[in-house]
Amino acid sequence: MEKGTLRVKTGFAEMFKGGVIMDVTTPEQAKIAEEAGAVAVMALERVPADIRAQGGVARMSDPKVIKEIMAAVSIPVMAKVRIGHLAEAMILEALGVDFIDESEVLTPADEEHHIDKWAFKVPFVNGARDLGEALRRIAEGSAMIRTKGEAGTGNVVEAVRHARNVMKAIRRIQGMRADELMAEAKNLQAPYELVRYVHEHGRLPVVNFAAGGVATPADAALMMHLGMDGVFVGSGIFKSGDPARRARAIVRAVTHYNDPEILAEVSEDLGEPMVGINLDELSEEERMAKRGW
């Protein structure tokens, strides 16, 4: 009997497919998410929109908050650590968290190195803006990839950009000759074996979700159409007028993303969405997606 194998980690991520993972800050919110049909919750002290508004250093949440949320729901619970902060990751693993997000939404602890994720039994998810970044994280042991998007903005444009970057590069590599793959690996700054995997299979070796700016059922459906396996919703739900209703609608939109009638029905009368931020109003320093490499 073996625990924490690659297959157990990546296989768990496969179970999230076609599902929605929601940011929650309290046990009550976690219950609303579960009731709406979320496949997992991300336990946080503050959602990205508040992290953005309040500034300062954003760190791993208080274990007490995470434990209360774990006790409140039967679905899997994820939590975030700072990029490169292996001690925060050790703490979350000890708590029994089901998945760790090594996240650019928090202030990075290391500007050069990410965590060696092979050293952990608990699986990790990482953000990526392009294929090279995704493959580097997978090489470090990440069991799941998500677009970085631009968290806490309610603006889907960066998530779309990152999803298209990744999918376009996959299609390009699929069409290459075998003797072109090494040069491509060099260009992407990614391991040759993983580039070869993409060439042979036409996809990443792990599940690929959308994140960072999804605010409406239509946003979620859009990301599914771009080839994402599922959706993270951060501030978009609990910063909106009617979280329970919106959460439910986004779950249905992801399952039935290809059924316009159902999409129209679930999009109706959802109350106020979160207030969005236009990306050109953000300075370079305010962009979270730039964190990590």
Next chain:
Amino acid sequence: MSEAKNVGVLALQGDFREHKQMLERVGARVREVRLPKHLEGLGGLVVPGGESTTIGKLAAEFGLDAAVREAYEAGTLAIWGTCAGAIWMAREIMDYRQPHLGIMDIAVRRNAFGRQVDSFEVDLEIEDLDGPFRAVFIRAPEIVRVGDGVRVRARYQGRVVFAEQDRLWAMAFHPELTGDDRLHREFLERFVAS
């Protein structure tokens, strides 16, 4: 050569793509099922792993549980649930209240082997299957009670992880994640008529 058999994979949420690939590999014609109308003409339905609360809610809302039950009772549909799928099929779910199909005379306990850090893989002996089967258990349920007429096909550490009743299969692990297609082949050969 005979016509390919028609099998559906419940595609509301979860790893339905893996089941689809395995079934196609053993020669089935596979359809993704999201609404009751997609069940028409199917001889079998595979309910994948995923989040059982999510699958149960979505199935109930769109009328799939009633439609699946009807097709099974009409004698045309065999059903196979893996992990979350097995939970959906069980008559009784311990400790939790959630929408489910409840078609099979078993009781299950969710997350019976612990959280994700306790998920594991192991070589499993299955009755009437030659040689061990690599079984992947992910936040797996346990079948804690089986009714009369339910046959236990596999146990792990004495706990039931694979049960068969009529043309129904419930298993706690994920054969779709291993590349070993023996169970997909058996399901098709024994239960799916057309």
